[in-house]
Amino acid sequence: MDTPLHTIAVVGLGTMGTGIAEVLAHAGREVIGIDISAAATRHAVTTLEASTARSVLRERFSEQERQNILARFRTFSDLQAAADADLVIEVAPESYETKQQIFRALDAIVRPTAILATGTNALSVTRLAADTAHPERVLGLHFFNPAPAMKLVEVVSSVLTAPPAIEAVTALARELGKEPVAVGDRPGFVADGLLFGYLNQAAAMYEAKYASREDIDAAMRLGCGLPMGPLALLDLIGTDTARTVLEAMYSASKDRLHAPAPILKQLSDAGLHGRKTGRGFYTYDAPESATVVADALTPLDGEGTVTGRRVESVGVAGSGTMASGIAEVFAKAGYQVVLAARSPEKAETAKSRIAKSLSRSVDKGRITAEARDETLARITPAGSLDAFADVDLAVEAVAEDLAVKQQLFETLDKVCKEGAVLATTTSSLPVIACARATTRPQDVIGMHFFNPAPAMKLVEVVRTVLTSDDVHATVREVCAKVRKHPVDCGDRAGFIVNALLFPYLNNAIKMVEEHYATLDDIDAAMKLGGGYPMGPFELLDVVGLDVSLAIERVLHREFRDPGLAPAPLLEHLVAAGCLGRKTGRGFREYARR
Incomplete structure (x- = not known):
């Protein structure tokens, strides 16, 4: 059953407001778009015309349906146009003063039964509601960008909001094909409350020069499967918007993790707001463009003159899932692999696990049976680290226990030949502590693979203050050969x-x-x-x-x-x-x- 919210005004026709208007018009609502900027209203109409034309070309609906959608969207420059609206959605800039002016004006324009919604994700809905004549009809309706594609809508109630208003907009969200989530009034709500703390930490990590912007973004895309890296996402959101949201979150939480990283202030004060201005953490070919262009901070292809050491054979220490996966990765890439466990039986079990993994790949048509057999033939199981005497690279993948790893590195120091690179796959322990367990800390480095190693593309390459340049170069060259994406980071907890x-x-x-x-x-x-x-x-x-x-x-x-x-x-x-x-x-x- 349809909600009574048939005529809906959208105040503010920026990217988000235009997207919301498009969603509403597609769903059969009469949409009143309002913006004081004539350029914004023209751009909103042009955007809707272009998106609906693409949909006709893709045969999602007919030209007649397109004309009906366009007819349902009308634009105005005066708030008086909202007089007949059943619902008004305000999507103005994140400023109390601006939003309060809009809500005060709407009080004198809309019908007493109209619902007023703010699209804020940072400001207090309660504070905005309390400043109106009818706070019971004010709520938050937080869409996500891009509104036509993103399914989530946070429906935000204050202590003053009347339940029927919440019920009406929740029903509307479902009719729009969205997934409404009911939340209380606090800065960031659920999604942005979690997202912006993470983005802020990424900005601080970059500001501290711990890792490059490219490596931070690649690490989170490839290591966590995220659609965008955090710094690219900050550019999409806008560094000025991110700063505003974080200021509001910090004001409420007093958690230092929400205190905006100084670089966000510096970028926003300089007018470097991200994509919308053509420059933020990255540089873009034009304002509003998504195309990144090279700038002074872009790494050069083939950068670095140090040549790595020759690696033909690899030793993998461990018998668990991670060790088996890493051994499979190296063997697939053509390396001779020694897989050493605490006993010959455990080593054979680990090799059997690899055989099953490779057979699944054969069944799925990813590799041939011949390639499977060749890969397995390159893996030699061993019941002792003594078998690492001739390997060029030794990789430990044992329990995440520092004492265990240090003892293993003491052994590697004794059995591995001079010049062998010694790597730890630790995800949280200090690499330097493993290095200091040897007499050759310059040969020790971190190679943090992600689980499952055969599928995950990322490797965090962790240098200590003692790691030599050629060891670092060696590991990056090896990562390229095994088709993994290396990201450089220093030896501190959690890496990237x-x-x-x-x-x-x-x-x-x-x-x-x-x-x-x-x-x-x-x-x-x-x-x-x-x-x-x-x-x-x-x-x-x-x-x-x-x-x-x-x-x-x-x-x-x-x-x-x-x-x-x-x-x-x-x-x-x-x-x-x-x-x-x-x-x-x-x-x-x-x-x-």
């Missing part, structure tokens, strides 16, 4: 991916602790609003709550930031043995296999 990922996961847990939103709503918000392949609680249960807690503790210990302290709920679940999918229960319960 985990340092950005796990605080985000921790903040999601805090949202649940505070009863702000449910597990399902948070997971839906991040998948539908942020484009994440998994919601934070799905991911936590897959990673393992014990593993997640260990990484959170390492990050907290390294950076000493109170905001990085593990959420108590995470600690309690781990103490109770609820570790995620592997135990059948974590944040959710799972059927036992």
Whole structure:
């Protein structure tokens, strides 16, 4: 059954307002577009004409249907045009003063039964509502960009909002084909509340020159499956908008993780707002363009004059899933691989796991049976690290326990030949601690593969202050040969991916602790609003709550930031043995296999 919200005014015809108007017109609503800028109203009409023309070409609807959609969208420069609207959606710039002026004016224009919605994601809906004559009809309706494509809509109620208003806009959102999530009034709501903390940390990481903008973005795309890297996303959102949102979040939370990174202030003050101005973290070929062009910070092809060491044989220490996956990667690329475990039986079991993995690839037509057999023939199982005597590169993939790794590196130091590169796959422990367990710390480096190693393209290449240039060059050359994307980072907790990922996961847990939103709503918000392949609680249960807690503790210990302290709920679940999918229960319960 249709909602009574048939005539809808959209105030502010920027990118978001135009997108919302398009969604409404497509859904059969009469849309009144209002903007004081004649250029903005013309651009909105042109945008709708172009998008509907593309849809006709793609045979999504007929030319007659296109004309009907265009007829339902009318533009005006005066708020008086909203007089007959059942719902007004304000999408003006993120300024209390601007939004309050609009709502005060609307009070005297719209009917008493009309609902007033703000599209803010940073400002207090309650504060905006309290300044109007009828606060009970004011709520938040937060679409995501681009509005026609993104499924999530956050429906925000204040303590003053009347339930029928919430029910009406929630029903409307569903009729628009969106997924409405009900949230309370706090800066950022669910999706942006989690997203902007992560973006802020990425900006601070770049500002500290810990990693290049390209490596930070590649790490999060390839390591987490995100549609965009954080710095590219900040450019899309706008550095000025991000700064405004973070200021509002910090004002409410007083969490240092929400205090805008100084670089955001510097970029926004300089007018470098991202794509809309043609320059932000990256440089674009024109304002509003998505095409990145080279600038002074762009890495040069073939940059670096140091030549790596020759690598023909690789030793992989370990017998678990990660060790097997890494051995498979090297063998597929043509390297002779020694797979060493604590016993010959464990090594053979690990090789059998690789054989099954390769056979699955044969069944799916990804490789031939001949290629499988050739790959397996390159892998020699061994029950002792003594078999690493002649390898050019030794990679450890054993338990994430520093004492265990240090003992293993002591052994590698004794058995490996002079000039061999020694690599650790640790995801959270200091690489330098492994290096200092040897008499050749200059030969030690981090090679953090991601699970499953055969599928994941990313490798974090972690240099210590003692790692030699040719060892670093060697690992980057090896990554290229095994078709992985290397990103450079220094030897500090979490490297790039985990340092950005796990605080985000921790903040999601805090949202649940505070009863702000449910597990399902948070997971839906991040998948539908942020484009994440998994919601934070799905991911936590897959990673393992014990593993997640260990990484959170390492990050907290390294950076000493109170905001990085593990959420108590995470600690309690781990103490109770609820570790995620592997135990059948974590944040959710799972059927036992």
